């Protein structure tokens with residue numbers, strides 16, 4: 001299904017709600033969602049039926065549904081096969097009558113040879129009539145070729161047929177998806193896929209209606225597509241991306257490739273268990289990939305851009321997670337077209353359908369959890385699902401005025417930008433935040449002239465980066481000279497260690513922005529980013545700096561492979577001791593990685609009783625590893641009174 005949402009976005013972004021935006025938003029309180037929330041109780045199925053019935057009956061009597069009537073959403077139709085056996089015989093009969101091809105409708109077999117388009121003129125069905133102007137057609141011998149003469153079929157239907165033939169050529173012939181299975185909605189026994197041109201609910205582009213399961217054992221549901229019959233309302237004139245009032249053929253094209261892909265999704269589903277949408281797919285995956293088809297089929301229409309601004313208002317949103325994105329964000333499913341497009345363009349070495357197709361094909365072979373499907377598909381392209389989600393978050397920084405050729409999309413300059421805030425840090429330079437499942441968080445350090453000229457950045461995610469490799473992070477260094485492009489550096493997680501990013505020339509930058517992605521499908525988890533300004537030059541020698549040190553200051557003790565430091569007063573009291581600790585390879589403060597296989601620890605001149613050391617001589621006992629052997633040395637630190 002498609003519903004126009006540009007008006008709803010204006011409401012989110014710019015203030016007062018218009019009637020249109022409210023209606024679009026209210027569509028999201030779907031009958032299906034209520035069933036899922038009630039865990040499929042008998043009551044919830046009864047109320048599902050009750051909500052759909054008036055609309056189904058209006059279709060049977062060919063009445064235009066009043067604006068107040070509930071129009072089923074595509075998600076209702078995704079859920080329907082799963083609850084079908086529990087619906088009443090009366091509902092099932094009404095559904096069959098309401099989705100059948102209405103009597104007297106005309107049929108046009110598309111020149112491409114695989115589909116049939118059913119339509120009405122005013123004499124047949126006033127509510128669903130198409131414009132009957134007929135000035136051209138498409139060649140029966142070559143569906144791509146437009147001819148200059150009337151062909152006895154309304155031009156509107158010629159455009160529908162051409163768009164559908166294009167959808168078949170791209171999605172079945174070129175991409176190799178399973179063919180959509182025709183519902184038995186026709187009067188004859190044709191095995192061609194059926195498309196009905198009919199009046200749709202306000203703001204609806206079209207819908208894909210499920211029919212029966214193809215076989216008892218195997219996967220596959222039949223379906224048919226519906227596309228709206230006219231685009232005359234002002235809601236179809238939303239500059240700059242939607243001009244279907246003047247160019248209805250553009251609305252037809254994006255709707256045809258979108259709904260046709262829903263037909264493929266039905267044909268590739270098992271749909272036997274679980275009160276979710278098709279199999280275990282999130283709604284946002286089903287809709288996001290369908291919107292992607294519009295962009296791949298008709299990239300000049302750019303309908304998907306109306307969804308992009310929504311994402312840039314809440315880039316931390318939990319991706320492909322229907323449970324966490326509910327009624328307060330009515331457009332989240334369509335915003336996922338950005339993620340689907342990213343997966344098309346960046347999942348493999350070159351743009352291609354491989355990742356997306358692999359997810360559907362693997363499920364078709366053996367029904368599986370979406371997270372497993374995505375992980376397997378990523379492994380098939382020599383990457384990880386975490387890295388792909390991370391890549392999406394990281395590259396989505398480079399849009400609008402921040403667009404950079406080669407990163408994210410060619411359309412990136414046309415998109416909004418997301419904002420973030422610099423974090424305040426204490427003396428540990430550590431920032432810890434919660435990250436939503438399949439969501440991201442920003443961790444930003446503002447450069448400060450008092451900081452060293454080199455900083456190190458490391459990231460550690462709770463729950464371990466191991467096993468599933470389910471964290472990803474990238475850093476964007478923002479130069480003081482904003483005329484320069486920002487650079488994106490991806491921090492990779494391996495099983496045992498996190499990469500530590502060293503940033504020399506830190507004073508050239510105004511901020512370091514770290515974008516951390518939690519690829520866990522269900523759990524909110526915490527991540528920490530360690531920004532470690534180096535107080536030292538690189539060297540491979542033992543170093544205590546400064547020494548002597550003024551009371552109130554701090555002292556850094558550094559050595560190659562330094563593992564333990566103890567500091568004593570002259571009377572033998574232990575003032576300080578620290579064993580080096582790491583968390584997934586990230587050094588825990590007060591320890592720091594100091595470059596060149598050296599580590600440092602910072603002593604704040606405090607004693608273990610909490611009192612500061614004001615003056616005197618202390619002994620440092622240092623242990624480090626050298627050539628595989630533990631080495632030990634003693635040094636003195638002189639603490640001078642504050643001036």
Ligand SMILES: [Zn+2]
Nearest residue numbers: 001002074290
């Ligand atoms: Zn849809």
